[in-house]
Amino acid sequence: MNSITGAPEPTLLIIADISGYTRYMTANAKTLAHSQTLIIELVESIIHQVEAPLEVAKLEGDAIFLFCRQPPEAARWREIRTDISRKLLEFFHCFREKLAQLERSRTCTCHACTHLEKLRLKVIVHSGAVLFHRVLQFNELAGTDVIIVHRLLKNSVKAAQYLLLTEAARQELEFPNTITFKSGSETYKDLGRIQTAVHDFNCAAEPMLATVKPAYATRYRELLRLNLQLWFAPFASRKKFQHLPTDSRRPAQVAFAALTALLTPIFVPVAVVLTIFHALKWAK
Numbered sequence: 312m313n314s315i316t317g318a319p320e321p322t323l324l325i326i327a328d329i330s331g332y333t334r335y336m337t338a339n340a341k342t343l344a345h346s347q348t349l350i351i352e353l354v355e356s357i358i359h360q361v362e363a364p365l366e367v368a369k370l371e372g373d374a375i376f377l378f379c380r381q382p383p384e385a386a387r388w389r390e391i392r393t394d395i396s397r398k399l400l401e402f403f404h405c406f407r408e409k410l411a412q413l414e415r416s417r418t419c420t421c422h423a424c425t426h427l428e429k430l431r432l433k434v435i436v437h438s439g440a441v442l443f444h445r446v447l448q449f450n451e452l453a454g455t456d457v458i459i460v461h462r463l464l465k466n467s468v469k470a471a472q473y474l475l476l477t478e479a480a481r482q483e484l485e486f487p488n489t490i491t492f493k494s495g496s497e498t499y500k501d502l503g504r505i506q507t508a509v510h511d512f513n514c515a516a517e518p519m520l521a522t523v524k525p526a527y528a529t530r531y532r533e534l535l536r537l538n539l540q541l542w543f544a545p546f547a548s549r550k551k552f553q554h555l556p557t558d559s560r561r562p563a564q565v566a567f568a569a570l571t572a573l574l575t576p577i578f579v580p581v582a583v584v585l586t587i588f589h590a591l592k593w594a595k
């Protein structure tokens with residue numbers, strides 16, 4: 312059942328997008344499968360942070376498309392916008408924590424697993440008028456501003472990890488003074504020039520966070536869970552990954568999945584035992 316619900320509504324549009332793996336790192340079937348699993352782990356850690364009034368519109372493999380309907384009452388919006396700004400900064404914090412956790416749980420030596428530090432988060436925010444189109448229980452968003460926020464994923468920003476606001480979004484949100492923005496602009500053939508403000512998280516200067524050492528049982532559970540996720544990665548459903556370059560061919564992926572299926576009866580009991588020792592070493 313489809314229905315279009317009324318006139319365009321003022322809405323804040325957000326895309327959190329993970330990139331960083333190169334063709335070299337995802338060249339074979341195993342590293343491709345592992346890179347997808349690791350990106351999904353990071354995407355899910357951000358989704359767990361999403362709460363009302365923010366809503367997820369769509370998952371796009373390595374990106375999450377979020378929105379927040381702006382209430383007509385100015386006072387109500389002033390309360391909400393502080394929460395949203397804080398939440399956007401939390402996305403970066405939680406991304407770095409999850410990366411650190413994955414790094415510490417790592418037992419695989421493939422290119423995807425050993426280059427976790429290459430992964431970066433960028434968040435694009437725009438504010439505009441959106442038409443909501445209801446498809447079953449899901450919201451489909453439409454309008455020029457939805458196109459703009461997606462188009463801004465391809466931009467001229469040189470920073471690796473950053474928060475990019477359009478001028479319209481900057482007027483709607485409020486950040487602490489410690490978050491400084493550099494003005495810029497992006498030009499697209501069909502959309503013209505869009506003024507932007509970018510905060511660079513300068514991750515080269517900020518090493519991955521050291522997470523608090525969890526209890527042994529938690530470490531064991533987390534390690535085993537990740538190992539099994541990576542092992543069964545060849546069977547995971549294929550999502551649309553915008554930034555996952557690959558030379559891997561379909562027959563190689565099928566062969567890798569077949570080999571995995573064959574070795575599973577041996578791998579699983581061995582992993583259950585070996586994780587006992589890995590969990591001891593973890594978080595030295």
Ligand SMILES: [Zn+2]
Pocket residue numbers: 342345419420421422423424425541
């Ligand atoms: Zn791996």
